[in-house]
Amino acid sequence: MRNYKNLAATALLLIATSVSSFAQQKKSTALTPLDYVDPNIGGSGIVLQPTRPLVHLPNSILRVFPMKQDQLDDQISFFPLTVVSHRTEYAFSFLPIKGKQDDGFWGKKFTIASEKTTPYYYQAEDEDNGMVVEFTASTKSGFFNIDFKDKSNNYLRIGLNGNAGNVQQQSKRVITGFEEITGLKTYFYAEADQDISSLKYQNDADKKRMLASFDNQQVKFKYAISYISIDQAKANLGIEIPAWDFNAVKEKAKSIWNKKLSQIEVKGGTTAQKRTFYTSLYRTYERMVDINEYGQYYSAYDHQVHKSDQPFFVDNWIWDMYIADEPLHTILDPKQEVQKINSYITMYKQSGWMPTFALATGDWPAMTGNHAASWMADAWAKGLRFDVKTAYEGLKKNSLEGTLLPWRNGPATAIDSFYNTHGYLYSTHPEERGSKDGVDMDKWWEGRGNEGVSITLEWSICDWAIAQLATPAGYAKDKPLFLKRAGWYANVYNQKEGFVWPKDKEGNWIYPYNTKLLGREYVTENNSYTYNWTPKHDLTGLFEKMGGRQKAEAKLDQLFREDLSLPKFLFWLNQPDASGLVGQFVMGNEPSYHIPYLYNYMGAPWKTQKRIRMLIDTWYPDNVFGIPGDEDGGGTTAFVVLSMMGFFPVTPGVPVYNIGSPSFNEATIKLSSGKSFTINAVNNSKTNVYIQKATLNGKPLDKPWFTHSELLKGGVLTLQMGPRPNKTWGSKIYNAPPSAINVDPEKYE
Structure with missing residues (x-):
């Protein structure tokens, strides 16, 4: 009987140990938010631009991805050493290649057999020769690790991305370069862990593209970028990646992303929903990016280098971002949101205008509206505090003294004066395209009209936002003016038709007008069916106009x-x-x-x-x-x-x-x-x-x-x-x- 009891006790102990072991294993293999992120989601644009599998740290300068047509493309043309502006501008090109040189070597691509994409790490294997390239990132520096599989015919192709500048070898293991992008000089400083055995330029006269040859199977290549100088890029690299431990950089990046994404925890739902959710959350950290380089930054808003211990954030398309991205991060990181707003205020003080799209290269006057006002009024209402007086003065200047017109910067034109007098931006009949009131309208957007309906609607929202900042800024007397302007959206609402509608200079509705099919002649990127619902600052008034x-x-x-x-x-x-x-x-x-x-x-x-x-x-x-x-x-x-x-x-x-x-x-x-x-x-x-x-x-x-x-x-x-x-x-x-x-x-x- 005792033996049976001992046997039973032993069995129970084994079962308990197995259950405990399974629980520990399950705990150790539990998925983190980062495990759900798939940067390939959205990688083939249905109609428009695809997403890219960006490797970067949250809100950091350095952003890298394999340049392909989209994620269905199996060939990499190059890796930009950094994204200067989301989806539009890239600095430098880098690609490991292998094989005997021939006439097509400068255009040779990397054909993908397999790849792994994460926010902190990228890996791809070449289908032709088995070569493996890996990449990971810090804030201003990146790290490539290349396994060429053998020691022969191994090259790094390094060059510009089509702009002015050059790349040069400084020593057996050091390469530097600069590239000018829309007036902004971007610099890099790079080191290899192996000697360059030989170097060849595509064109010795301009030194824009080089082939660096290596007689080694394994080559590590680390670099940093700067908007200040090559010396500053070198300093950035020394601070961020002083050693040759690729895995240490990778694990640090992984830890940063896990901490950031774990700020929101979801339970239930499907695996697919969690993949969509956490990949979306990762995407919201691409912008804005802090370009302060350890105590100083270059500003394209006054073309000066400034000493500062505060972040300087750029790369924000505020027309797109004020709706959801900035409000989301007002919840998640209010301190950083204030730093972003402070950057906008600094840009205003440096340039004289509140930015529209605050790129690293300077203000890009894309899209419509003065939506820095929408962003700042929302932040203020939610308790964030900044220099509201200066912010207000900049926003007011944009509204009353600047041009409202899309794709333009600077003082008001005669057309803007019409808006300020009559309360709407007049539109033109199709036969009236061309120069009007001293403004060449054919250059605004591919020879189309002035998007007057959208501009009137969106500036009404922005002026309402400015009105909310007037009193805390010390300009309470201005509030009635901006509240009046906030109601101007009604001037382009055609109650008879039940739609927002273009109106000409004489105050007449423009006919014929198709609420579905016309392009950007009168509205921005949408039609009247969408823009009918734009006045979100006065839905009560809008519904009344709708009956x-x-x-x-x-x-x-x-x-x-x-x-x-x-x-x-x-x-x-x-x-x-x-x-x-x-x-x-x-x-x-x-x-x-x-x-x-x-x-x-x-x-x-x-x-x-x-x-x-x-x-x-x-x-x-x-x-x-x-x-x-x-x-x-x-x-x-x-x-x-x-x-x-x-x-x-x-x-x-x-x-x-x-x-x-x-x-x-x-x-x-x-x-x-x-x-x-x-x-x-x-x-x-x-x-x-x-x-x-x-x-x-x-x-x-x-x-x-x-x-x-x-x-x-x-x-x-x-x-x-x-x-x-x-x-x-x-x-x-x-x-x-x-x-x-x-x-x-x-x-x-």
Whole structure:
């Protein structure tokens, strides 16, 4: 009997040990947020630009990817040593190549047999010879590790990316270079861990491309970039990657990304949804980038090198970013958000104008509006503090003294003076293209018109935002002026037609006008179906012009159901940015992102819940087609992150969030204060997309929104989900989110 007892005890011990071992193994192999990131998602643009598998650290200068047509392409042309401006400008080219030199060697590509992409590490194997290239990054420096597989015919092809400059060998193991990109000189300093056995230029006279030969199987190549000098690049490298330990740099980068992405923890949902979510979150850290180089930075806004211990952030397309990306990071990292805004204010002081698109190369006056105002007013309303007086003065100058016209910088033109006098930017009839009021309109955008409808609508939003900053800046007397200008959007709303509409210089509506098919003659990247919903600062007034909330709701329903009136490929000839179509709704372009949430303002929150879940599930799968339009360095993916968590901001400057329909059972944001805010979706599933009831910190919540201050206090928003809509939850009109010209944002702090 004793033997049986001993045997039984032994068996129980073995079982317990096995269970414990399995639990430990499961714990050690648990997936981190970083494990869900797949930089290939969205890598084949459906209509427009693909995403790129960028290797970089969050908000850092150095950004690298394999230059291919897209992620379906199996050949690498080169690796840029850094991205200077998202999707548009790249500095230098680098490619390991192998083989006997011939006439085509300077154009030889790397054919991919396999590759691995992560935010912190890239690896690819060459199909022809088995060569393996690896890359990892620090903030201003990068590290390539190449295994050529043998010691013969091994080269590094290093050169410029088509601009002025040169590359030169400084010693047996050191190569340097500079390249001028839109007036900005970018420098690099590089070291190899093996001697260069021979060197050859494609053209000895200009020294723009070189072949560095190595008689070694393994070659490591580390480098740093600078916007100041080659010596500064050398110093950057010495600080960041002083040794030759590739794995140490890689593991440090991995740790940084894991910490950053772990600030939001999601539970439930599918693996595919987590891949979409965390890849989207990774994308939102591509911009802005801090170009301070250990105590100094070069500014293209006054062409000077400045001593500073503060970050200097550049590369922000604010037209794209103010909607979701900057609000997301206002939650995640308010201190850094203030540093970004401070950078804009510094650029204003250096250049005399508040930037439009604040690139490293200087201000790029792309797109429409003065949306630095939208961003700053929103940040101020959410408690962020900066030099509001100087910021206000710059924003006011842009609005009253600068040009409103797209793709232009500088003082107001005669057309702008018309806007300031009449309250709308007049449009021209098709036969009137050309020079008008001293401005050559044919050069604005491929010979098209002046986008007057969009400009009037978007500047109305921006002027409302400026009005909110007037009092804290010490200019309370200005507020009535900017509130008046905020109402000018109504001047391009044709109530008879029920659409925003171009108006000529005499105040007449322009006919014929097709609300679906015309391109950028009158609107920016979309049509009137999208721009109908632009005045998010005065939805109360907008709905009144549409005939009341019920008629506005019916119009919004029709947006998602309206046909294109012709085949898609013909529609896209005029509206290439109108991708991710659901009826006339455009999922692939930023001006649409707030639109599904507008049902919350109409007494029909259940329709927001229905639309958001359908749009996310349909247009953001976890594959190479997983982005319906241009991603714009966080402009689109921030919408995904916020919407999958279950909420979204609509009116910049009013510190509240609209509730949608979460993709996960639970999403927790770890706030910088040490507190946490959790969205708990009980009984959530693919079919249970509708909110039945809600509580905030245990108290009943019967409105489809909450405030930023409630989020900052921490706590739990609990949503009971079900398969059929509860059409009464949040439906009372007095429970709608605030949006009107006379709204006081301070009431919601």
